[in-house]
Amino acid sequence: MGQQQQQQVVIVGEEHCGGEDRELTVRKTTLFTPGDGLEAYDHRTGALAFRVETYGRGGACGGGAAAGDLALLDAEGEPVLTVRRRRPSLHNRWDGFLGDGAAARGGGHQKPLFSARRSSILGAGTGAAAVLVDLLAPGATGEFHVDGSFPRRCCRVVASAKAWAAADGGGGEAEEDVVVAEVRRKVDEDAHVVMGRDVFVLWVRAGFDAAFAMGIVLVLDRITGDEVDGDLGEDPLEATSPA
Numbered sequence: 001m002g003q004q005q006q007q008q009v010v011i012v013g014e015e016h017c018g019g020e021d022r023e024l025t026v027r028k029t030t031l032f033t034p035g036d037g038l039e040a041y042d043h044r045t046g047a048l049a050f051r052v053e054t055y056g057r058g059g060a061c062g063g064g065a066a067a068g069d070l071a072l073l074d075a076e077g078e079p080v081l082t083v084r085r086r087r088p089s090l091h092n093r094w095d096g097f098l099g100d101g102a103a104a105r106g107g108g109h110q111k112p113l114f115s116a117r118r119s120s121i122l123g124a125g126t127g128a129a130a131v132l133v134d135l136l137a138p139g140a141t142g143e144f145h146v147d148g149s150f151p152r153r154c155c156r157v158v159a160s161a162k163a164w165a166a167a168d169g170g171g172g173e174a175e176e177d178v179v180v181a182e183v184r185r186k187v188d189e190d191a192h193v194v195m196g197r198d199v200f201v202l203w204v205r206a207g208f209d210a211a212f213a214m215g216i217v218l219v220l221d222r223i224t225g226d227e228v229d230g231d232l233g234e235d236p237l238e239a240t241s242p243a
Contacts, residue, residue, distance in 0.1 A: 003072075010209055012098065013027075013080065020206050021206045022204040024203075026039070026060055026217065039052065049188060050074060052071065070222075071082075074211075080099065081214070082097045083096045084097065085212070093116065097110060112136050113136060114136055116219040117178075119132050133216060146158070154185065161176055164178045181205065182203045184203070
């Protein structure tokens with residue numbers, strides 16, 4: 001287990017891969033209305049780690065960008081990742097591009113780092129995550145899938161055994177899939193109460209790319225929305241990350 005935790009899975013940038021498990025407190029500032037998005041803070045330091053804005057609607061990312069794109073910005077306000085819906089797409093497919101994605105937006109040859117899609121069009125509207133993520137960057141291999149329900153803030157990003165072994169330099173086959181990130185409800189540590197769904201926790205495994213994990217969160221919000229069937233107290237998964 002110790003060796004597994006030291007492994008690095010770099011997708012967006014090595015600077016986003018910490019040596020220890022990382023916990024981000026994510027706060028939705030609005031329901032993704034123009035010019036707004038979300039903010040993510042480091043749980044240990046309280047410092048801003050990432051924020052999200054929409055492109056092309058007068059936000060910080062510039063009015064000339066394509067409307068509907070989502071920009072993941074670092075603490076200094078620099079775009080590290082852009083997610084964009086692919087059209088047409090029956091499976092609600094989204095692509096993630098490095099930086100501001102300007103080359104791809106302008107008709108250039110920039111290829112996406114990853115592509116995410118609903119696993120089945122039949123699952124639309126159920127609230128289940130049911131999302132598959134494929135790595136497309138040169139030299140990257142493997143697939144990730146999301147188990148659970150993002151609207152309930154209870155889901156996991158799972159790397160296939162093949163993807164995890166490849167990230168380890170191909171030094172052998174992993175015996176099983178590995179949970180690399182997890183979304184769960186935020187608990188107020190003082191009042192000991194579960195907070196609303198606009199504030200939640202993103203736990204990221206040591207060595208895994210936190211910016212990539214945030215990109216998956218953006219796609220999940222767009223694909224699954226916030227519609228929840230049934231009682232919010234029914235959590236479909238037992239937590240993997242430390243309490």
